[in-house]
Amino acid sequence: MKARRGIYAAAVTPFNADGTVNTAAHIAYCQHLLSDGGCDGVAPTGTTGEGTSVTLSDRIAMPAAFAKAGIETDRVIFGTGAPASGDSVALTKASCDAGFTNVLVLPPYYYKTPSDDGLYAYYARLIESVARDDLRIYVYHFPQMSAVPLSVDLVLRLKKDFGAIMAGLKDSSGDFSQSAAFIEATGGVDADFDVYPSSEAMLWDGLSMGSAGVISGSTNGFGALAQTALNAPEGAERDAAMAKVKAARAMASKYPLMAGMKQMEAWRSGDDNWTRMAPPLMPLSDQQRADLRADIDAFWEETA
Template identity: 65%
Template sequence: MTKAIRGIYAAAVSPFKEDGALDTAKLVAYCQYLTTDGGCDGVAPTGTTGEGNSISFRQKMELAGAFADAGFEPQRAIFGTGACATQDAIDLSKAALDAGFPNVLVLPPFYYKNPSDEGLHRYFAQLIETIGDDRLRVYLYHFPQMSATPIPVDVAVRLKKDFGPVVAGLKDSSGDMSQALAFAKATGGVDADFDIYPSSEAFLFEGLEGGCAGIISGSTNAFANYVQKGKAECADSAAFAQVKAARGTASKYPLMAAMKQLEAWRTGDDTWTRMAPPLVPLSDEQKTNLKADMEALKASEPA
């Protein structure tokens, strides 16, 4: 078992069955696509974009085992395992580790607002100490707009100091690149083996130059190949301009619904548009506009 490789990750969307249950086999196959023809170096299933907090605890407990049964490479997956209840986060993280997947993305406990730094530290410390396995690799998940529970830089630094390589990195979904760079500066970033992932591919070069490890993005469900081409060139290239244009297109729509609609069109499988309540699919008007935007984006691809 190894730490997750650095690079371009998709925060994978989740397919649902007609009764609202997670379609586990379909998610595994989709993540296999993302890490091959889909252009991703890795995937982060059951995070925010994957509607992870709308998926039952029972199904998430079984998910990593299904990835293992399919022969999915452990270093290419970071499973979302954060929960309001510390024991739930422990159980989900241990289930992933026991299935051979040591890399977990852990939200802070997000129900009680304005927790102290000490309280946040105790949550992550209790998870790590209870599991008690040096193979575990925890990625802190900073997403204050959604969780309303930010992870302060000082808490990240303290956890890294206390637990070394077990605290492997951080996903910064704040959308503020200065925040990601602050985490990198304080922790040492990739030079200190602390892997920070901003949430937008538009920040790729700025992040890499500032000590980040890559990106974990919702829009790379559809646009990872653009990102890989842009990464292979330079920040001022036409290829990277296309990356930013693709991200701009995605940002015009509810991201999860838009990525699912694009997957439905790619595969000809309309069941991909199912959302877990309270989220809903794109409206007919949004679908029409998205199709037009995608056609324009395709027409603007550099030669």
């Protein structure tokens, strides 16, 4: 089943002291995001989830743990990209075998300036090796981090050749004109191709053109605000809801996003273990933590 549309959190990942994933805390957290957290879905092991820093064994085991916990399969898009195509195949098979057939796949990001033919071959090998008609791939355009942009022509070629298996795209470029270009070229939701910008500040700009929602790091902390804006009627109510969304996003953007969202969860849960980061990333400094606390308190006071 294709992933439902709407508000997604690129879920942060809790680590044990030895660097392994705290699976129980991770599942409980994603369940929170899917309920009180206001999200329609979660995207674990993406950029905000430090997915490229999670061991392959932990990433392979994760979908089965989510399935055992009863998390609905159409509410999860697992990140399964890897520089080695065989690793991406193994991760994607593990996700599909657990019932989670929707996957978010970075391009192979070690070699820079690959040709479109080379990138096409990577995704084609993944599709042919997994060999499942129910596989649904969301390609992941994040040139600032991967340094491997995905061209509109490549996306159209993959969509033409692999049909429904090419389910959509996450655009983390931060440039709405890029999201708009992908939507216009593919037809967006009207053509059953789901483009997700990476900021909830772009929510209604995207929806008005045919996006499927957003997949965002800051919805870890502010998903309920985005959900309110998603469901608000057009006019003054929606404008007011979106003003809160944009203010929250701007506040979150003042801090390292992953560390900031983890700090917010540490406060919410009362568990400081949430502040652990996978090296080379680091937790917030004492000053950053104090500033974030003050900003959050002021934000909720001002928007109450």
